[in-house]
Amino acid sequence: MSDTRAGRLGVGVIGAGRVGTVLASALAGAGHALVGVTAVSDESRERAEALLPGVPVLTIPEVVERSELVLIAIPDAELPDLVSGLAATGTWRPGQIVAHTAPGYGIAVLEPAQRAGSIPLAIHPAMSFTGTSLDLTRLAETYFAVTAPAPVLPIGQALVVEMGGEPVVIDEADRAAYAEAIDTARSFSRSIVEQASGILHGIGVDQPGAYLSSLVRSAVDDALSAER
Known part of the structure; x- marks a missing residue:
């Protein structure tokens, strides 16, 4: 499954959404071998073909069976039942790395896989994804929340660095608060932009999103700089 270079893994992806395909592409760029991806909808299949060309589309059990690292990038609510x-x-295997990208969960949700001997990691990128190659560049300025048992924490941190990101350790007990912070930033930013765009559109401004782009980005940058 893995190639002959030290540390290279056979990576399988469960979920060809915006996050899973981009992170898988980043791992491939770091030299890991992509062994399979799951893709159910036409949109997810098209995304997989665009970002992960040549990677076979498989069933979930097939992906797990072939992989040394299983990357689970599915909606949070579906994660517990899947695992x-x-x-x-009896699909999980000893020594297999299982990583999910759900912000609200740490490694407790992976306990059924851990009982089978798998290595649990929770790795969430604090970024809004488009599901295109543009995201690969943006990973370079993105922080990742990493939660893992202490002995294998360096594995999660190393994977983040390989994807171009910056790992930040988040304790298991703090994952819910972390998820709240992420959701607040995302939903508040979106609602404010939509409200302002609606007002501009109402007074006849064409392309209000483009009009607000520089203002919003600079205002957010200023606010973030003040918190550093």
Whole structure:
């Protein structure tokens, strides 16, 4: 599954959404081998073909069976049932790295896989994804929340660095608060921009999003600089 270079892994991706495909592409760029991806909808298949050309589209059990590193990038609500369901069928393997990207979960949700001997990692990039190659450049300025058992924490941190990001350790007990902060920043930013765009559109300004772009970016940069 892995190639002959030290530290290179056979990576399988569960979920060909915006996050999973971009992170998988970044891992491939770091030299890891992509062994399979799951993609159900036409949109996800098209995204996989665009960002992960040549990577076979497989079922979830097939992806897990072939992978040394399983990257799970699915909606948060689906994660517990997926992990426990695969554990019930004996799919997880000893020594296999299992990493998810859900902001609200740490490694406790991966306990069924850990019981089978898998290595649990929670790795969340604090970034809004487009699901295109543009995201690969943006990873270079993105922080990742990493939660893992202490002995394997360096594995999660190393994977983040390989993807171009900056790892930040978040304790298991703090994942809920972390997720709240991420959701607040995302939803507040979106709602404010939509409100302002609506007002400008109402007074006849064409392309209000483009009009606000420089203002919003500079205002956010100023606010973030004040917090450093």
